[in-house]
Amino acid sequence: MTTRLNVFVARATGMSRRAADDVIFEGRIRIGSEVVNEPGTQVEESDIVYFDGKRIRLPAEKTWLLMNKPAYFITTRKDESGRKTVMEILPKHLQRLFPVGRLDRDTEGVLLFTNDGETAHKLLHPSFEVERQYRALIDKPLSYNEMELIKRGVFIDGKKTAPIQIQHARDSRPIYELILTEGRYHEVKRIFAAVGREVLRLERTSHCGITAGNLKPGEWRLLTSYEIDSMKSRLVHYNDSDRRT
Ligand code: URA
Numbered sequence: 001m002t003t004r005l006n007v008f009v010a011r012a013t014g015m016s017r018r019a020a021d022d023v024i025f026e027g028r029i030r031i032g033s034e035v036v037n038e039p040g041t042q043v044e045e046s047d048i049v050y051f052d053g054k055r056i057r058l059p060a061e062k063t064w065l066l067m068n069k070p071a072y073f074i075t076t077r078k079d080e081s082g083r084k085t086v087m088e089i090l091p092k093h094l095q096r097l098f099p100v101g102r103l104d105r106d107t108e109g110v111l112l113f114t115n116d117g118e119t120a121h122k123l124l125h126p127s128f129e130v131e132r133q134y135r136a137l138i139d140k141p142l143s144y145n146e147m148e149l150i151k152r153g154v155f156i157d158g159k160k161t162a163p164i165q166i167q168h169a170r171d172s173r174p175i176y177e178l179i180l181t182e183g184r185y186h187e188v189k190r191i192f193a194a195v196g197r198e199v200l201r202l203e204r205t206s207h208c209g210i211t212a213g214n215l216k217p218g219e220w221r222l223l224t225s226y227e228i229d230s231m232k233s234r235l236v237h238y239n240d241s242d243r244r245t
Contacts, residue, residue: 003058005029006039008049012056014065014222016093028052057225062116064228065090065097066210069111070217075102086111089218100124100207101183109134109204110212112223122235123208129162129181130208130234134188137201141174146195154194156184161191177205208234 009020021039030050073084097113100120153161165179189199208231
């Protein structure tokens with residue numbers, strides 16, 4: 001099967017078709033050793049395509065994107081009261097993707113987007129025990145006993161949380177790193193509230209092993225096929241018989 005060059009460049013980089021046309025006209029695309037200026041050129045499966053000298057590849061059929069969500073954007077497709085949404089950060093042609101779960105308006109960090117509904121459902125379902133890592137600045141340090149209490153699980157809405165990994169990240173400030181596997185509403189804030197603490201700043205540092213790396217708040221990138229495969233390999237770990245329900 002062949003693909004038009006501008007479609008190939010747009011899909012491989014996440015840029016729009018028009019932006020792909022521009023970089024092709026600017027002579028920044030090579031097929032093999034040859035600079036190609038014609039957006040309609042057919043790319044064969046065996047062709048190797050370069051953008052500014054770096055190889056680019058078509059992403060997997062489904063699109064996955066990682067945003068380092070900035071604070072004060074809400075995780076929804078549309079907000080009735082006109083507040084800024086995470087969708088506004090994405091270019092138009094990627095606004096068909098949906099966010100995988102939610103982060104609170106004031107939370108920053110790793111937010112995945114996709115059009116792969118089945119995998120997104122698994123990422124969010126508690127039975128898959130997908131790890132989410134957070135870094136939280138709270139108002140006052142925790143005592144040893146409070147840390148132990150959180151590790152064993154605290155009651156939120158009458159239901160005990162699954163065991164939580166927590167460690168003090170910085171000696172000088174009350175900053176804690178947590179690993180959770182459930183994904184309940186306002187979970188981190190309510191865990192700290194259960195021991196009388198307030199979260200002053202919250203960042204999700206990883207979701208199912210995917211981290212933001214060098215992305216600054218408000219920046220995004222497509223996931224690599226390596227990241228998608230590694231995420232999916234974590235999701236097939238539990239089969240129906242040994243899932244927690
Ligand atoms: N827990 C919270 O309290 N807020 C988030 O945004 C995510 C997890």
